[in-house]
Amino acid sequence: MGISAEKVTPFWEYKTLEQMSQQEWESLCDGCGLCCLTKLQDEETDEVVYTSVVCPYSEIDTGACKDYPNRSVNVPSCVQLTLERVAEFDWLPDSCAYRMIYRGQKLPDWHPLISGTRTTLKGAHIGLKSIPVVVDFPGIDYESHLITKP
Ligand code: SF4
Ligand code: SF4
Secondary structure, eight states: OOOOOOOOOOHHHHOOGGGOOHHHHHHHOOOOOGGGEEEEEOTTTOOEEEEEEEOTTEETTTTEETTGGGHHHHOTTOOOOOHHHHHHOTTSOTTOHHHHHHTTOOOOTTSHHHHSSTHHHHHTTOSGGGSOOEEOOTTOOGGGGEEOOO
16 A cells, blocks of 8 residues: 655645734745835825835845844834735735735745745845845935836
8 A cells, every 4th residue: 555645735825814823924924135125105196116225234145134123123114014014015026925925826936935945036036136236325315226116
């Protein structure tokens, strides 16, 4: 008699964002760091546009935050992603796993939860390394660094 391995359905394929544990929620973040790019919002239309200017606390090579526990103190405009905000923040990159799950999409093959490694982001051109980023500095002219939504 052969041994049959039962295929376990991964949590992101059957749970909604609301049903995920804290650990599962955290693991959805692929660490692309694209949400740490400065965005500008049109006061009249509310339209959000991206710039290639990245937060000075961003570790560009890894997409990680240099001081994650104190991020909202260091950068008051840095807001934590919550269930409500995933729905609200339609400006998040299309590749952002929270938005993909929210939209009912499957995670792509390059996502670390599927590939098992973050190195697959590079091959898919996802992340800060795929953009010629400029690190924020006082007096920077954000409007001269506009880019299309990553
Ligand atoms: S855009 Fe989404 S997946 Fe990328 S770092 Fe931000 S929260 Fe994580
Ligand atoms: S403080 Fe950290 S998490 Fe917040 S925008 Fe800057 S690098 Fe990103």
